[in-house]
Amino acid sequence: MSTPHGINFGEAPARTRVDQLRRTLGRRTEGRAVALLAVVLVVALVMEPLVFSAYPVTLSRVALVGLVALGLTVVILMGELDLSVASTVVLAGVMMAQTDNVALGVLLALGTGVAVGLVNAFFVVKVGINSFIATLGMLFVLKGLAIVISRSEPIPLENITFAIQFGLPIVGPLTPRIVIFVLAFVLLHLFLTRMRAGREFYAVGGNRQAARDAGIPVDRRLVTGFVMCSVIAAGAGAIDTLERTAADPTAGSTVLLSSFAAAIIGGVALTGGRGSILGTLIGAFSLGTLEVGLTLTGVQVDIQQIYIGGVLLLAVMTDPASLRAARSSLRTSLHGVRARSTDRGLT
Amino acid sequence: MNQLAESPTVAAPTAAEPRADGPSIAAKALLWAAERGIVVFTVVLILASVLFVDGFASAVNVADVFHRAAPIGIVAVGMTFVVISGNYLDLSVVAQVATGAVILIGVSNSHSIPIAILVALAVSVVYGLVNGVAVGYFKANAVIVTLSTTYIGLGLLRWLSGGSIFFGPRDGTIESFGDIKLGAVPISAIVLVVVALVLGFLLSRTNFGFVVRAFGSNKEATRLSGVNTPVVVLGAFLITSFAATIAGFVLAAYSNTAVSSMSDGYDFGALAAIIIGGTSVFGGKGSVLRTVLGVVFVSVLTNVLVLSGVGFGWQQVAIGSLIVLAVSVDALARKVSKK
Amino acid sequence: GSDSASSASGDGTKVYALLPQGTDQPYGTEYLKAMNAEAEKEGLDLTITNSQYDADKQASDCQVAVAAKPDLIILWPAVADTVRPCLERAKAAGIPVTVTNSDVKEEDKSLTAGYSGPDTYGQGAASAEIMCELADGKDINILQVEGLTGNTTAINRKAGFEETIDENCPNVKIIASQPGDWNKDDSQTVTSEMLTAAGAKNIQGIYAADDTMVAGAIDALKSQGLDVKKMLITSIGNTKLGNPLVVNGELDGTVFQSSAWDGQNAVTLAAKVLDGEEVDEDLFMPSVKVTEANASDAEVTPNW
Amino acid sequence: MSDDQSSTVGPVVIEADSIVKRFGGAVALDGVSVSVRAGEIYALVGENGAGKSTLMRILAGILAPTEGTVLVDGRPLEGGTRAALDAGIALVHQELSLVPEMTVAENIMLGAFPTRGGAISRKEMQRYAGAALEEIGVAIDLDEPVSRLSVSLRQFIEIARAVARKPRVLILDEPTATLTPAETDYLLEMLQRLARGGLAIVYISHRLPEIFAICERVTVLRDGRHIDTADIADTTPDVLVDKMVGRELKQDLGVVRESNPGDVVLSARGITAPKVRGIDLDVRAGEIVGLGGLVGAGRSELVRAMLGVDPRTGGDVTVVVDGQVRRVGSYTSAVRHGIAFVPEERRQDGLALSMSVSDNIALPNRRSISRAGVTSPARQQAFASTLADTVGLRPPNVKRDSGDYSGGNQQKVVIAKWLGLRPRVIVLDEPTRGVDVGAKAEIHRLVRELADEGTAVLVISSDLPELLDLSDVIHVVRDGQIAGTLARDEADERSVMSLAAGESMVTSS
Ligand SMILES: Nc1ncnc2c1ncn2[C@@H]1O[C@H](COP(=O)(O)OP(=O)(O)OP(=O)(O)O)[C@@H](O)[C@H]1O
Ligand SMILES: Nc1ncnc2c1ncn2[C@@H]1O[C@H](COP(=O)(O)OP(=O)(O)OP(=O)(O)O)[C@@H](O)[C@H]1O
Numbered sequence A: 001m002s003t004p005h006g007i008n009f010g011e012a013p014a015r016t017r018v019d020q021l022r023r024t025l026g027r028r029t030e031g032r033a034v035a036l037l038a039v040v041l042v043v044a045l046v047m048e049p050l051v052f053s054a055y056p057v058t059l060s061r062v063a064l065v066g067l068v069a070l071g072l073t074v075v076i077l078m079g080e081l082d083l084s085v086a087s088t089v090v091l092a093g094v095m096m097a098q099t100d101n102v103a104l105g106v107l108l109a110l111g112t113g114v115a116v117g118l119v120n121a122f123f124v125v126k127v128g129i130n131s132f133i134a135t136l137g138m139l140f141v142l143k144g145l146a147i148v149i150s151r152s153e154p155i156p157l158e159n160i161t162f163a164i165q166f167g168l169p170i171v172g173p174l175t176p177r178i179v180i181f182v183l184a185f186v187l188l189h190l191f192l193t194r195m196r197a198g199r200e201f202y203a204v205g206g207n208r209q210a211a212r213d214a215g216i217p218v219d220r221r222l223v224t225g226f227v228m229c230s231v232i233a234a235g236a237g238a239i240d241t242l243e244r245t246a247a248d249p250t251a252g253s254t255v256l257l258s259s260f261a262a263a264i265i266g267g268v269a270l271t272g273g274r275g276s277i278l279g280t281l282i283g284a285f286s287l288g289t290l291e292v293g294l295t296l297t298g299v300q301v302d303i304q305q306i307y308i309g310g311v312l313l314l315a316v317m318t319d320p321a322s323l324r325a326a327r328s329s330l331r332t333s334l335h336g337v338r339a340r341s342t343d344r345g346l347t
Numbered sequence B: 001m002n003q004l005a006e007s008p009t010v011a012a013p014t015a016a017e018p019r020a021d022g023p024s025i026a027a028k029a030l031l032w033a034a035e036r037g038i039v040v041f042t043v044v045l046i047l048a049s050v051l052f053v054d055g056f057a058s059a060v061n062v063a064d065v066f067h068r069a070a071p072i073g074i075v076a077v078g079m080t081f082v083v084i085s086g087n088y089l090d091l092s093v094v095a096q097v098a099t100g101a102v103i104l105i106g107v108s109n110s111h112s113i114p115i116a117i118l119v120a121l122a123v124s125v126v127y128g129l130v131n132g133v134a135v136g137y138f139k140a141n142a143v144i145v146t147l148s149t150t151y152i153g154l155g156l157l158r159w160l161s162g163g164s165i166f167f168g169p170r171d172g173t174i175e176s177f178g179d180i181k182l183g184a185v186p187i188s189a190i191v192l193v194v195v196a197l198v199l200g201f202l203l204s205r206t207n208f209g210f211v212v213r214a215f216g217s218n219k220e221a222t223r224l225s226g227v228n229t230p231v232v233v234l235g236a237f238l239i240t241s242f243a244a245t246i247a248g249f250v251l252a253a254y255s256n257t258a259v260s261s262m263s264d265g266y267d268f269g270a271l272a273a274i275i276i277g278g279t280s281v282f283g284g285k286g287s288v289l290r291t292v293l294g295v296v297f298v299s300v301l302t303n304v305l306v307l308s309g310v311g312f313g314w315q316q317v318a319i320g321s322l323i324v325l326a327v328s329v330d331a332l333a334r335k336v337s338k339k
Numbered sequence C: 001g002s003d004s005a006s007s008a009s010g011d012g013t014k015v016y017a018l019l020p021q022g023t024d025q026p027y028g029t030e031y032l033k034a035m036n037a038e039a040e041k042e043g044l045d046l047t048i049t050n051s052q053y054d055a056d057k058q059a060s061d062c063q064v065a066v067a068a069k070p071d072l073i074i075l076w077p078a079v080a081d082t083v084r085p086c087l088e089r090a091k092a093a094g095i096p097v098t099v100t101n102s103d104v105k106e107e108d109k110s111l112t113a114g115y116s117g118p119d120t121y122g123q124g125a126a127s128a129e130i131m132c133e134l135a136d137g138k139d140i141n142i143l144q145v146e147g148l149t150g151n152t153t154a155i156n157r158k159a160g161f162e163e164t165i166d167e168n169c170p171n172v173k174i175i176a177s178q179p180g181d182w183n184k185d186d187s188q189t190v191t192s193e194m195l196t197a198a199g200a201k202n203i204q205g206i207y208a209a210d211d212t213m214v215a216g217a218i219d220a221l222k223s224q225g226l227d228v229k230k231m232l233i234t235s236i237g238n239t240k241l242g243n244p245l246v247v248n249g250e251l252d253g254t255v256f257q258s259s260a261w262d263g264q265n266a267v268t269l270a271a272k273v274l275d276g277e278e279v280d281e282d283l284f285m286p287s288v289k290v291t292e293a294n295a296s297d298a299e300v301t302p303n304w
Numbered sequence D: 001m002s003d004d005q006s007s008t009v010g011p012v013v014i015e016a017d018s019i020v021k022r023f024g025g026a027v028a029l030d031g032v033s034v035s036v037r038a039g040e041i042y043a044l045v046g047e048n049g050a051g052k053s054t055l056m057r058i059l060a061g062i063l064a065p066t067e068g069t070v071l072v073d074g075r076p077l078e079g080g081t082r083a084a085l086d087a088g089i090a091l092v093h094q095e096l097s098l099v100p101e102m103t104v105a106e107n108i109m110l111g112a113f114p115t116r117g118g119a120i121s122r123k124e125m126q127r128y129a130g131a132a133l134e135e136i137g138v139a140i141d142l143d144e145p146v147s148r149l150s151v152s153l154r155q156f157i158e159i160a161r162a163v164a165r166k167p168r169v170l171i172l173d174e175p176t177a178t179l180t181p182a183e184t185d186y187l188l189e190m191l192q193r194l195a196r197g198g199l200a201i202v203y204i205s206h207r208l209p210e211i212f213a214i215c216e217r218v219t220v221l222r223d224g225r226h227i228d229t230a231d232i233a234d235t236t237p238d239v240l241v242d243k244m245v246g247r248e249l250k251q252d253l254g255v256v257r258e259s260n261p262g263d264v265v266l267s268a269r270g271i272t273a274p275k276v277r278g279i280d281l282d283v284r285a286g287e288i289v290g291l292g293g294l295v296g297a298g299r300s301e302l303v304r305a306m307l308g309v310d311p312r313t314g315g316d317v318t319v320v321v322d323g324q325v326r327r328v329g330s331y332t333s334a335v336r337h338g339i340a341f342v343p344e345e346r347r348q349d350g351l352a353l354s355m356s357v358s359d360n361i362a363l364p365n366r367r368s369i370s371r372a373g374v375t376s377p378a379r380q381q382a383f384a385s386t387l388a389d390t391v392g393l394r395p396p397n398v399k400r401d402s403g404d405y406s407g408g409n410q411q412k413v414v415i416a417k418w419l420g421l422r423p424r425v426i427v428l429d430e431p432t433r434g435v436d437v438g439a440k441a442e443i444h445r446l447v448r449e450l451a452d453e454g455t456a457v458l459v460i461s462s463d464l465p466e467l468l469d470l471s472d473v474i475h476v477v478r479d480g481q482i483a484g485t486l487a488r489d490e491a492d493e494r495s496v497m498s499l500a501a502g503e504s505m506v507t508s509s
């Protein structure tokens, strides 16, 4: 019954250029972020062109949350979560300020990141608890430790001159933070798209059992991912501390949710396996630009918040998939009502 | 509470099948404890506190524990619906509690208490509708949706109310209500119990609660069973909003004041209680009683730490560690029993 | 030193005010009202940010502000230790900075054009002085309710209070201290718990870092059946919530802090700097001690 | 096909020695020993839950045995998946084991991405993956994400992945459950070819004809115990079935049902949807209508669009309720009008696996077993127990999580939950895929009983004997359209397949 040269699965696979392009675009996950960015940029161009002429400022706002978001993306791609990133930022900063030596301080901060990542991974991999819970616990623990270690007061850095230098541009108008952010983006992007281990993160998030069965060392990948995320957060903490010339144990209150928003707007699926570093970058860009633009317009802060919330809500609700879902859900609900009323009328 | 105690979600041990060769006694004990993890933890903690912490068992202190537990407990009980429906959490409870409190005091100062309550409940319906429609009908991510409504809600609250602190008249109805006590039990705790009883009944013994749990277990299977699933999500968010608004009332009555920042941290605080209680963050499994126990546990713990003069930092460390510990015991017990 | 006092205040004079709070806090709410009213009067075009006490966000706001090239920046530091880079950046761009509400550190003052606002350390100290007077040399035990953990004002007031007590009346012992997060309900609960832990009988007084919290503390005392009037209670603020408590004798003393004064003078100082007027380095809000004796004076009418 | 030239069988490659596997207290395998020789196709049969998959997962290093050892070339195998892969053991899983977001090439090379200087080499990957697909003779675009492929294509990709590893032992766990007859034949031929090349193949299937067609030896497992190993030549399907179920199975197959269809209950006109191009369909009360066709023909899409499970782009569906014609506008209205739907992917769409059987059964029936919206655990329990009895759930413990049951029993639960509604219409999509013979017979009995009671039944099945056996009338779907309709007496394998494939494809049978 079968043909001698193999089996026929219907029409031959699409090969034309247009098809190829359509398929490539169809696979991208960044659509929503690109659309949002486009809207934000156009509005900014019309309302407040200063957003562009002062792009280093906009960039550094993007980098502020964006760096943490990049690390978070790695974990989310694996189908896990790290709610402790903001606390890691803070604790790393506090650890950094424990020493007068900047280099040693940075090492301490990054070491803190490694330790936090390992602890998170330990609970997820070895103990086997859900990362949502493990890192929620760590959110409280690390914040508490930061307060305990700092005695709840800001710790100024000894080497203020270096710290202030650190906040100044080094490449053209770009400050070290922006340079590190861009570097982190490039490296992570290459890692996740080109490197074997990075690409396997997608398998770990997309179908963990399949990854295990195929011989991918899933546990090792998870550890790597959690450590990467925490180290990046710790790095962000070190940068914050240097740029501010002091470690603030109460900092980072807005980091967690903003970095989440950036990743999800960027098309990274919380269920894992779907999304990209590029998406997160674009997500961070659209949100950062929006914030800077609103600040510059001088609109009252409360109203700014309403705008930001509104834009976020629209962005997630006007996703093509969301609109499709809404159409069929509405049909379901309406027909449900109609069916019920006819039922009643006739029985 | 009796009715809750009988709720099958808590009482029925899922691994109680008779077996040919069962796990070792130790593993059984661990599993037994894990199944009832939060009950055991809470009882042990309370017993230890009674024995070793001076003043813990006093009437005044019991009231303080209730004060700690009540408002966030009411929020957590409501949010349990959203968590069980598989939608992670509702961040906007922060905005909702504050809105409820500000409206209760602000509007009752200018109009009357019934009008204030009606307005607040109407606003809570709006919250529930926006969150529920976006998540249920548009299938938008619950974290981002409720983050957005938090921004919008707090922005509107501060913009429209001018953001001031509101206080009710001294010895007015609201304050007197907040001062009501039944023995050592303050009114806020009574409200918590009533809300927990009602919502516990709703979750464990009604069709609506049943489909919420089913939806959290498997969305598609529930839909294919003919359930109008978007409405289920909408309902879960409406209930959360309703509870958050009641929590706002309780908070306002307790202090006779309302500020837009008074409920900071209620989002993750409530989630922590829900999780410590043992409700699954993946949805499907859990109960209101478990959430109440989780809240009691955290409140007793915080209370004991304050009584012992432990600083804020260590309090946070202790709460975080216990979240991880409670869930780890459960996970380890499961592992042992599988071996 | 102000090096760009060229533009006279008038229409189109752009000023950025970088605040760490706004309508999310009662103090900020009244502060903003006064600030906006005064800016209108002075004809300043005011852009206000709110970093919600996130130092990183405020630093970013500061960068945005500098990029917008305003004629002046009014800064209310979210965390005093972290504002140096902001000040340096503004100076490099030739934008004068005036400071409001809580001052920058001593070594950073040369980068600013002046300060107006309360002396937060001094307020704590003043409240301690009232407490010392009340204790009158007797050995007493008191509780302390602090502000929000890590908050600059909370830290300064605590330092001012504790150090003054140590120096002036070591007979007053602070035997327990917990944060009340500037909230009435939180304060009420922790006070009650501290009372339980220490034994209510052993406590003769309470200091809370602001009036809202002291109101909560007083409620806690009452619900434990203690005689509030016999207790020695002090705080800071003299707000609409605290002032009546002073009048009726439950709160023994507080220190007047006028948010309206604060907001208004932030702009007045900015306008002076813009006009090139000589300004004193510090324009301190008068830290008037308020007790039953002067609680009804017009001079200390509460505004928030 | 079985009378191919007998293959040369080599030495034992892999051996399981007295394997015991316990999950908690439950014993899944109880001292099972098997050995497989190079060049042979070795069959493993048994009812759902007999322990076949568990044994294979142990051979592939995914599970560690509680007792006993796995030997490869006489040496114990230790070190989990990696070691098993290195020893040349490849497993094609029962449940699809692919990463949906990754491309065909990436899925084939999963776990073995070729790298150059640390970076993944796309060229190498395409080359290896392409070669593997060529070896099994399937042409698919290597850059297509797997999420867009049909179930059967995914199955072939898994096989390609196993083949790409150049294994010495190839284990296939129910590979044909999702395949059409043509695809199955193709696969069987391919396996014989591979075996002739010296590969040791372990083959699991519930379809005994396949086993008799290609296997040399067969082992029967029951309740985790080794019952018998025999040469295929020395046994018959009936003997095997008896050993599998451990009792005489009364054969329903072949019994022709007396059908007397009533009026049209479900009527669809001009249904269009993605993959469905204008289909009219009527189902009468008491009639079993079968939908035949190749995988990808659009049968699932058709019924899902009809019932409103997925949105349809055009067409009208009506159902007759107590003499009144009602429109089916959405899936909820379909259910309200008494239409039941048993979906294709039962684990994903049919059941909430973490909920008890009782809860699953109660889900569509909640209105009738509650009063004023208030549930009664006792009433629910009784209700569920009755239905569990009706469908013959084993063990009949409705408090157990439905995920703890074997596939066949899970399918019984899915059917049971609809029985409580006394549906006017029931639509079943591949109701016995991956279900063992015993359970399959019981499901067939249930479907017939429903029809006898006057329910209109619509069945999709890729299992031709089943389709022929059950249906009163068969519509064959090809390319989103009805290619032809066959009454019971005109339908046989040949007529269905010729319609399904289009004339051109029917060359032999
Ligand atoms: N991970 C697990 N945890 C607990 N029990 C399990 C697990 N895996 C399998 N079992 C149980 O072990 C027994 C054997 O299951 P297995 O999947 O090997 O059967 P099978 O013969 O492959 O059945 P089928 O024909 O349905 O695929 C069943 O009772 C099953 O419920
Ligand atoms: N040649 C093909 N290439 C890619 N995808 C295909 C191909 N054929 C079918 N598909 C996919 O498979 C699905 C169609 O299979 P479908 O399940 O509808 O077939 P069916 O006739 O219902 O078969 P069955 O239910 O027996 O699996 C569609 O989602 C389609 O995307």
Ligand SMILES: [Mg+2]
Pocket (backbone or CB within 6 Å): D052, D053, D054, D094, D173
């Ligand atoms: Mg199996």
Ligand SMILES: [Mg+2]
Pocket (backbone or CB within 6 Å): D299, D300, D301, D344, D429
């Ligand atoms: Mg199908």
